[in-house]
Structure formats: structure tokens, C-alpha cells
Amino acid sequence: MRTKTIGTTLPVLELTLDPGERIIAEPDRLSWMAGDISLNTTTATGGASGLFGALGRALGGGGLFMTEFSAGRSPAMVAFAAKIPGEIRQVPVESGQPLYVHRSGFLCGTDGLGVGIGFQQSLGAGLFGGNGFVLQKIEGQGTAWIELGGEVAVYDLEPGQSMLVHPGHVGLFADGVGFEIEMMRGIRNIMFGGDGLFLARLTGPGTVWLQSMTLPNLAHALTPYLPVNSR
Template sequence: MKHTIAGTTMPVLQIGLDPGEVIIAEPGEFSWMSDNMQLNTTTQTGGARGFFGAIGRALSGGGLFMTEYSPQGGPGLIAFAAKVPGTIQQVDVPAGHSYMIHKHGFLCATQGVNLSIGFQRQLGAGIFGGNGFVMQKLAGPCTAFVELGGEAVVYDLRPGESIQVHPGHIGMFQDSVNFDIVFMRGIKNALFGADGLFIARLTGPGKVWLQSMTVPNLAHALSPYLGGEQAVATAPQIGGAAIAGGILGDIFGQR
């Protein structure tokens, strides 16, 4: 397998495959491909063992089905374009290791990839629109490609070193990094500081990839141009009362 990543703001991943080589992605994710590329859409790939394994992958943000792409009769080409402005990161995952990636970060991978739920927690409708915070576990052995929004900033944390991050800006981190969700310090900061009630704390050792742009923030930036009542609100623009109301709504089951 040979690949190139072309472009800057909206990069494109182009992968050259020889017969017998396979790339796995969610259905409909490819942008273009050579005429000899054969598709096989199935639930039994991407690490899924049985139907419930596929369900678990779907709950983590992946698809219930996955598509295998393989050239027939000679070398082939397949390309995947970024869905939002950002970067495409190559991740080599050895056996016995894994990465946590954001819910919509998986682009494609070679055979051996295993996608599952890595972390899931409800953080209130006022912060994530009722969807909670979900991360995928990307395990191998495989070579995978992950899409991050905006610019990617990488920190190599020393043992015991921590960094606090708004959850939406977490793109990916190694399995050696400890991850936890903590309350924002100070009740006034949490309710009226416009940064939300919760914050993520990542503790080393290990590498952390942060993304400068989140899809909700992009939607908010575009909302003034999409028409009045269709505007999308994101956490930084929601007042303390709305956040508290979202949390209470989750607690008492009122959506």
C-alpha cells in the first residue's frame, strides 16, 4: 500500500493498492476510485465479531456496516477527501495497543483494524445537544487514517503531566494517556463563564492530538448565513441557565 495526502485546508488521502490489499471504511466515504476497485459491504469487518459487535461499533460513532475496497486484476486507486477543513493523520497501531479518537474521526484503515466504544458519558443537553461525549477505540494491528478538524496540535505528555481541554477539542490520544471528565472549577465559572460545566483532563505519559476546530463551532460560525430560526447554538454561546437546564433534563429524563 502506498499513499499520499494532497492539499492543505481540505486535504485528500489517495491510496494505491495492489491486488489482495484491502482498505476498510464506512460506506459512502470514498471520494473517487479506479474502475477496477471491488466493494464488499458487510457488518463482519472492522473488528466486529457477530451482530452485537457491529452494534457496539455503530454506537461509538462508526457505521453498522463497513465497506472493504480491493482492486481486481491489477493495481488500483481510492481517495478519501476531508469532510471539514482540517488535517488527515496517519496512525500506525501495533498489536496490543490502541488509540482513542473523536467520534467522527475514523477515515479508513487496513485489514486488522478494530473499532469499538472507548468512552461514553452523558454530559447534558446544554453542552452536547443531548448526544453526550463519545470516543472510539481504534485498535490494531493496522495502519489507519484519522481526520481532525482545523489545525492539529500534538503534546507529548510526561508521566504525571496533565492538560485540561474542552472535550470537543480532543482529537486523539494514545492508550497510555489517562482520560477523565471533571467539573469546571468554581460554580460561577461553570454556570456563567460560558465554558460549560465539564472539562476533560488528560494525564501522561503519551501523545495527545488536539483539534483547533470542532464541527459545532463551525456550524455556529455559519449559522448567521443560514437563516434566523435555523441557527445552531453551541456550548460557548449557551448561558448558565440553559446549561443547567440541559443537565437537569438529562437527570430527570426530560428532553
């Protein structure tokens, strides 16, 4: 398999598959393809062996279905474009060492990866955190390509080292990184700060990838320029 990233601000991931090679992706991510390639859209891939597995993947931000792209007797090319300005990161996935990705961050991956919902270590994450705390869990053995918004900052946290992050900026983190919810300190900060009620505390050891752009912030910035329906 040969990979190439085209562009910078709105990148495109181009994969050239050798005969017999296969990758998996969400069914709405295909941009273009060429050569002897076949598609198979099914619930029984991406680590889902049944309906409940597919439902778990959907709750994590994916879909009930995923598409398998397989090269036939000759090499074939398939390309996936980013949905928002940002980066496409290639990350290895090791057996027994899952990765946790922001909602809908999984772009595509090699055959053998499983995509599901990442249940958090704190009950408060599910109850109060909002969409920023609903994460995808990528596990298995292979390579994953992750879409991250805006610029990406990477931190290697030492054991016990922690940082507080607005939930929407948590892009990706490795297994072993602690994830907890903390309420914003100070009544005035909560009422007038505009930063929400909760922050995520990420604690090492492990690597975290933080994204500078979030979809809610992008939508908020564009709202004043959108036409208003007067009807």
C-alpha cells in the same frame, strides 16, 4: 500500498492498492476510485464478528456497516475527502496498544484493524460529557488514517503530566493516557463562561492530538448567516 495527501485546507487521501491489498472505511467516505477495485459493504469487518460488535461500532460514532475496498489483478486507486477543513493524519496501530479517536474521526484503515466504542475510565464521561466524550477505539495491527478538524497540536505527556481540554478539542490519544472528567471550577465560570460544565483531564504518559476546530463550533459560527424559515 502507496499513499498521497492532496490539498491542504480540505485534504484528500489517495491510496493506491497493489493486487490483493484491502482497506476498510465507513460506507459514506468514498470520494472517487479507479482501476480494478471491488467493494464489499458488510457488518462483519472492522473487528465486528457479530451484531453486538457492529452496534458497538455504531455507538462509537461509526456505522453498522463498513466497506472493504480490494484491489484485483492490477493496482487500483481509491480516494477519501475530508468532510471539514482540517488534516488527515496517518498513525500506526500496534497490537495491544489501541488508539482513542474523537467521534467519527476514523477515515479508513488497513485490513486487520477493529473499530468500536471506547468506554471511558470515568462513569461521568458517559453520563455528562456529551458527544465530545464518546470516542472510537481503534485496535489491532496496521495503519489508520484519522480526520482531525482545523489545525492539530501534538503533545507528548510525561508520566503524571496532565492538561485540561475542552472535550470537543480532544482529537486522538494513545493507550495509556488517563482520561477523566472534571467540573468547571467557579459558579460564575459555569454560569457565564460559555465553556460548558466539564473539561477532560488527559494525563500521561502518552501522546495526544488536539484539534482546533469542532463541528459544534463551526455550526455556531455559521448560524447567523443561515437563512431563517419564516413559515
